[in-house]
Amino acid sequence: MDKTNLPNNPEADDIKPKQRRKRTKVVRNASATNKPRKRTRRIQPSGLRRKILLTSIETFGLGIAAFCAIIMLLGYSASRFSGTSFFVNLLPFATGVLGLILAVSLFLVGWWKLRKWLRLHSEFLAPALSLTLALLISWLVTHDQFTLAYGNFRTLVGGKEEAGRVTISHQVYAAYRRHDVTQLQKMVNRSQEYRQAIEDAARSFNMDVNLLHGIAATESSFIPRDSSDGGKGLFQITRVPEAVMAQARKRLGSEKIALENSRHNAFVAAATFKHYLAEMKGDLFLGLLAYNIGPANGGLRFIMQQYGAANFTTIQPYLQTLPRDYPIRVLSYSLAFRLWHKEGKLLAYEEGNNAIYIQRIGIPGLHTGL
Known part of the structure; x- marks a missing residue:
């Protein structure tokens, strides 16, 4: 008689748990193989190029707007607070610069939030808005008041050298x-x-x-005439270094220079x-x-x-x-x-x-x- 068929046979008890553990292991493996895999989304090259282009346009528009706005604000501030008094001129101007830095920071934070909201509706809205700002600033540049602000800004940055040039x-x-x-x-x-x-x-x-x-x-x-001090022709050419005459001959394509000829005279002057x-x-x-x-x-x-x-x-x-x-x-x-x-x-x-x-x-x- 086979002992494994006996109900109280201890060897049968040893076999059944092994079979159950084996079946459980098989079930786990089966469930693991049937689990769906996560798919990664690939960006098409054309979509990537469009995204780069739109971002570049947005950055360009904001850069132009920020550049001109900073020039205008600093130019007007330099004119308003010009002087050497600490409390009347220097301190207010320094405070204004700090305020400008804070305003730029707040603008960038606000633009980032606005950009997210605009992209929910269309990816073209943010670049379009930045270009609109750039065009508006460009329109302001054509006005005479911007010229004054720009001149003050050049003097502010250029210092003593620019002040002399302006004079x-x-x-x-x-x-x-x-x-x-x-x-x-x-x-x-x-x-x-x-x-x-x-x-x-x-x-x-x-x-x-x-x-x-x-x-x-x-x-x-x-x-054109010959003057008493030796000047000749349209540009009153007098003594000229030989290297200069060589350059004039080369550009004219002529071996001989005639200062009475207005064209030759102009080339020697230049x-x-x-x-x-x-x-x-x-x-x-x-x-x-x-x-x-x-x-x-x-x-x-x-x-x-x-x-x-x-x-x-x-x-x-x-x-x-x-x-x-x-x-x-x-x-x-x-x-x-x-x-x-x-x-x-x-x-x-x-x-x-x-x-x-x-x-x-x-x-x-x-x-x-x-």
């Missing part, structure tokens, strides 16, 4: 204001005969054409001015002053070293009236030509809002305005 700039505006409009218009009319030659020279040497017009107006009033501008490390006022002084007495660089002058402002007291005023005269004429090319007429500086408008247009070679 000299207003000398140029004042010189333009003093011009007789009728006589100035006659000179502009005379310049048309030489316009093509001057434009070609300016383009060849990468110069502002209005600046080259201003030099010609100062030197000859567009009446090459000469570029030479002195580079010698003065890009300083426009000093470059024009060096052009006028030429190599006499060792040139402007030697004169500045002799008197310990570092810029146009500090060298002025050591110069006679004619070379000292030369850059101002050139730039006032250059400004007249820029206005004439842009507006088709010469604007009276003191009429209406012309002063602010002319300052926004800017002095050729010095800054291009807004």
Whole structure:
């Protein structure tokens, strides 16, 4: 008889638990294999590109809006609190800067929350709103009040150097204001005969054409002639370094330079001015002053070293009236030509809002305005 069939057989009791544990284990394995797997969502390349593009547009719009807003606020604050008194000027301005930082932080937090709400409705709403802000700020930039704020901001950041540049700039505006409009218009009319030659020279040497017009107006009033001091032609060319003449010949494609030829004269003038501008490390006022002084007495660089002058402002007291005023005269004429090319007429500086408008247009070679 098989003992495993007996009801009280202990060996049978040993087998049954093993079978139950085995069946339980099988059930667990079965349930584990039948469990559904979590699927990961893949972003299509086209969707990723669209997301990057929209984010870039949003960032660009916010950046433009923030940049212009900060300039306006700091510009107005610099004008309102300018001075050296601690409690009246310095402390209020510092408090205003801290308030600006706080306002920017609150704006970014608010924008982040608004952005989440906008994305629930459409992914295009946030970029569209940021572009709208940028366009609104761009519209404000075209107004004269922003020009004043921007000028104050430049002075605030530029410090002593910018303050000196602003002072000299207003000398140029004042010189333009003093011009007789009728006589100035006659000179502009005379310049048309030489316009093509001057434009070609300016383009060849990468110069502002209005600046080259201003030099010609100062030197000859567009009446080419030989002067008693040796000046020749439209730009009254005198002694010129050989390296300058080589550059002029190269740009003209000619082995011989004839200063009586207005085109040749303009190319030599452009090459000469570029030479002195580079010698003065890009300083426009000093470059024009060096052009006028030429190599006499060792040139402007030697004169500045002799008197310990570092810029146009500090060298002025050591110069006679004619070379000292030369850059101002050139730039006032250059400004007249820029206005004439842009507006088709010469604007009276003191009429209406012309002063602010002319300052926004800017002095050729010095800054291009807004």
